[in-house]
Amino acid sequence: METTAARSIIKPTAAEQYVVPPPQYSYPVNQTPVGVGAMPAIVPWTTNLCGCFEDVPNCFITCLCPCITFGQIAEIIDRGSSSCGLSGALYALIMAVTGCQCIYSCAYRTKMRQQYNLQETPCNDFLLHCFCESCAICQEYRELKNRGFDPQIGWQGSIEKMNQGVVAPPPMQGGMRR
Numbered sequence: 001m002e003t004t005a006a007r008s009i010i011k012p013t014a015a016e017q018y019v020v021p022p023p024q025y026s027y028p029v030n031q032t033p034v035g036v037g038a039m040p041a042i043v044p045w046t047t048n049l050c051g052c053f054e055d056v057p058n059c060f061i062t063c064l065c066p067c068i069t070f071g072q073i074a075e076i077i078d079r080g081s082s083s084c085g086l087s088g089a090l091y092a093l094i095m096a097v098t099g100c101q102c103i104y105s106c107a108y109r110t111k112m113r114q115q116y117n118l119q120e121t122p123c124n125d126f127l128l129h130c131f132c133e134s135c136a137i138c139q140e141y142r143e144l145k146n147r148g149f150d151p152q153i154g155w156q157g158s159i160e161k162m163n164q165g166v167v168a169p170p171p172m173q174g175g176m177r178r
Helices: 004-010 052-064 065-076 084-098 101-116 124-132 135-145 155-161
Strands: none
Touching: 004 101, 052 135, 065 084, 065 101, 065 135, 065 155, 084 101, 101 124, 101 135, 124 135
């Protein structure tokens, strides 16, 4: 009679063959490749550029007032070092004064791609934000949601939500005592 360990090494059972583990997203801060000189793999976006109808409320808000969605994205990408309100207000000011807010938002898309090793598709970030600003912002928002963040509650709220149920180990006593 073979053991379970030997059976799983040789050939998985029918039930084991069809089990698909859920996607695992590691904590996004300071992702460092393992090994000397190892480069992380470039991964595709989890949604298409024109997948705006996957999140209709966000699509609607982004089309009417992109500064709101942009501010939410910027706070998550900056890991809470900038606020949603400040980033959104700066975006609105640049849009009102120069009409070149795509330069500002393009920088955040580039930063996001670097943080998550995302492909630069279908074209470079600048052209994408110049000609498809709303679609690009919606895609970035959906990407963050798919990675476990909730841009509506910001960086701090998202981190608390991710860590919900995580219990810290008890403090260790120093040294050995008799």
